[in-house]
Amino acid sequence: MSKIKKKLVIKNKQGLHARPASLFVQIANKYVSNIKVKKGKQKVSGKSIMGILTLEANKGSEIIIEIEGEDAHEALEDLKKFVSKSKC
Amino acid sequence: MKKKESVRKNVKLKGIPAASGIVIGKVFLLDSEEVNIPKKRVSEKDLSSEVARFERALLHTREEILNIQKNIRNELGNGHAEIFNAHLLFLEDRSLIEEVISGLKKEKLTVEYIFYGVLKKYIRAFSKMQDTYLKERISDINDVGKRILRHLFGRKPRGIHTIPEKRIIVAYDLSPSDTASLNKNNVLAFVTDIGSVTSHTAIMAKSLEIPAVVGLEVVTRIIKDDDMIIVDGIKGEIIVRPDQKTLRKYETYRSKFEEAGKNLGKLKDLPAQTKDGHKIILSANIEFPDEIQSVLSHGADGIGLYRTEYFYMNREGLPSEEEHYSAYKNVALQMVPNSVIIRTLDLGGDKYLSQLQIPHEMNPFMGWRAIRFCLARPDIFKVQLRAILRASVHGNLKVMYPMISGIKELRQANDILEEVKQDLKKEDIPFNEDIEVGAMIEVPSAALTAETLAKEVDFFSIGTNDLIQYTLAIDRVNEKIAYLYEPTHPGILKLIKSVIDAGHKNNIWVGMCGEMAGEPLLAVILLGLGLDEFSTSPINIPEVKNAMRSVTFQQSKKITDKVLQMETGEDIAGFLDKEFKDVIKKFQG
Structure with a gap:
């Protein structure tokens, strides 16, 4: 199974805080693939609200999404679309 | 020991x-309940029942939270119930659940012990965060964590x-x-x-x-x-x-x-006036629309300070114009024909706006706050002003700017208000064109230039909490110097007198919305100084009314003249204490 990685910049005004973070997690949980999110040295599960929150990913910060699994490509597309939206 | x-x-x-x-x-x-969790081993064959126990606890916690959420929604409304959505998300967190299960299999200790360890790890991570909104989530995690532990231990919720x-x-x-x-x-x-x-x-x-x-x-x-x-x-x-x-x-x-409370209850429907018929306006300070019940039951004449910070706090995005509007309309309608003074956003100081990421300041009370913040962010300020103006057709609303330090700021604020009025006119949205606009006098420079300010507003409201702190250079949050925080300091009384005089000279009314206005014995001096409106917490209203109704206007002026001759705040406080005891006796008799 292939592992894909993608660097993204947070466009949302509030960053990946509370509501956006929970939406992100809800999207991630739709897929069976293993999803990790990295910011700096920190790496957390993309399916964990607490993990995502602890990243403190504000607007403009760079994150790397790593996905491994059968629906990796679809998951990436979905998450990419969400992260690059400036409103949610 | x-x-x-x-x-x-x-x-x-x-x-x-x-x-x-x-x-x-x-x-x-x-x-x-002390969180004292024994470190107990679990045999290989019992591991699966430990996992099952954990899953059951999660399920029960979920039911419990949903139940509480439902009750709160019925009692207090949707806004209050919202917090529990975050609780449910934490409860369903995959990482947390997986971490507990894998920890359980690796360490072979009871699920309570493992779970508590994972919980502590998350709390530590959150406590290191910069963002106040996220830091505040610790209490949510704690709340959920405790519930889960209670279910694991099979304890009754100690609600x-x-x-x-x-x-x-x-x-x-x-x-x-x-x-x-x-x-x-x-x-x-x-x-x-x-x-x-x-x-x-x-x-x-x-x-x-x-x-x-x-x-x-x-x-x-x-x-x-x-x-x-x-x-x-x-x-x-x-x-x-x-x-x-x-x-x-x-x-x-x-x-x-x-x-005394019983006697004061009888005061509810009596007017706030002195024995010789000098009337004052006695209003209440509120923060939430639900406090209106208490405002009315304590016999207030209106709302002298409606704080609006709560719209902005403990939430993600900024409040919408509609949110402001429906709250203001609701308050205006309930209080009509009495007036409601809405203070525009007064964030900063001891209150922070979590989502705007205002940098931490060494000296927040003197920092980027209140009107300073609003003038720098007209986009945010205008939303609130529009909502107030729109709601002004439903009752007797007034606007008040906090922390004005001089005429320049006042003019800037008034200009923005004017722009908003023009916008509304263009859009054919009705509003009260003569809405009264006031300045809060809480910065010494505003008090000293009150004559100038009075020409461009309809009223003043003296905010004594900050005025005292700025004038006496006392940080009111610092306990070591709290003894210096003296409302009776001659310097404070003189400053208040000059503001009231400046207002009256320019034919505008002067009120006060600080704690000072809620203390009966100080209220007598303020009365003597000619203060027109007193605004305080609803619970203080009967006592202040009692004080007003116990003296004549002439008496209070005499007391005030005497007090203004005194040299220390202690002398003044001592003198009032003596005088006031007589006043209260007379009332009860």
Whole structure:
């Protein structure tokens, strides 16, 4: 199974805080693939609200999404679309 | 050592008076379960039943939270119920669940032990965060964590609804989820470690009409379950394990207070005027629209200060114009024909806006806050002004700018208001074109230039809490210098006099919305200085009205003239104390 990685910049005004973070997690949980999110040295599960929150990913910060699994490509597309939206 | 500490009698603790009244009773300590989890091994074959136990606990916690959420939605509305969505998300967190299960298999210890370790790890991570909004989520994680642990241990939830008899609730803090399950008949008072006069605990206490003392810092560590304590919600003190002598003293004190309360209740429908017929406006300070009930029941003439910070706090995005509008309309309609003074956003100082990421300041009370912030962010300011103007057709609304320091700021604010008015006109949206606009006088430079300011506003409202802190250079949050915080300081009285005089000279009315206006004996001096409007917490209203109705305007002027000759704040306070005792006796007789 292939592992894909993608660097993204947070466009949302509030960053990946509370509501956006929970939406992100809800999207991630739709897929069976293993999803990790990295910011700096920190790496957390993309399916964990607490993990995502602890990243403190504000607007403009760079994150790397790593996905491994059968629906990796679809998951990436979905998450990419969400992260690059400036409103949610 | 520890034992000695626990039996010490008459331990007096000073906090913040959040709701008035005196109560003597036994303690019900909330959250008293010590988190003491034994490190016990689990055999290989029992691992699966440990996992099952964990899953069951999660399920039960989920049911419990959904239930509380439903109750709160019915009692307090959707906004309050919202918090529990975050709780549910934490509960369903995949990482947390997986971490617990994998930890369990690796370490072969009881699920309680493993779960508590994972929980602590997350709490540590959150406590290191910069963002205040995220930091505040620790209390949510804690709340959920405790619930899960309780279910794991098979303990009954120790909610307030389990209180067997009338008790004083002592807790670190009370959340809406605690008070929602409250058996209101069995609660004598609230006592908490943290909180302020505007915290949930205070608001709840006022609506239940029971005393509350908050911000006691260490009270949960000093008090034991079943301890006898005295709660003095007037002074903001509690006395732990009082001796016979103290008990007797407070019994008398309490019956006097209750007697006075009955007399004061009779005042509700009487006008706020002196014996010789000089009328004043006596209004109330509020933060939430639900406080209006209390405003009306205490006999206020209107709302002299409607704080609007809560719209912006403890949430993600900024409030919409509609949110502002519907709240203002609601308040205006309920108070009509009486006036409601809406203070525009006063964030900064001791209140922060979490989502805007305002940098931490060394000296927040003198920093980027209130009108300074609004002038720098007209995009945010205009939303609120539009909502106030739109709501102004539904009642008697007035606008007030906080923290004006000079005419330049006032003109800038008025210009923005004018722009908003023009926009509304263009859009054919109706509003009260003659809406009264006032400036809060709380910065010494504004007080000193009040003559200039008076020409461009319809009223002043003196905010004494900050005016005193800025004039005397006393940080009101610093306990070490709290003794210097003196409303009776001759410098303060002179400054207030000059503001009132400047206002009257320019034919505008002058009010006050600081704590000073709510103290009966100080109110007599303010009356003598010619103050037109007094605005204070609803609970203080009867007492202030009593003071007004106990003197003649002439008398108060005489007292004030005398006081203005005195040299120290102590002299003044002492003199008033003596004079005032007579005043109150006359009323009761």
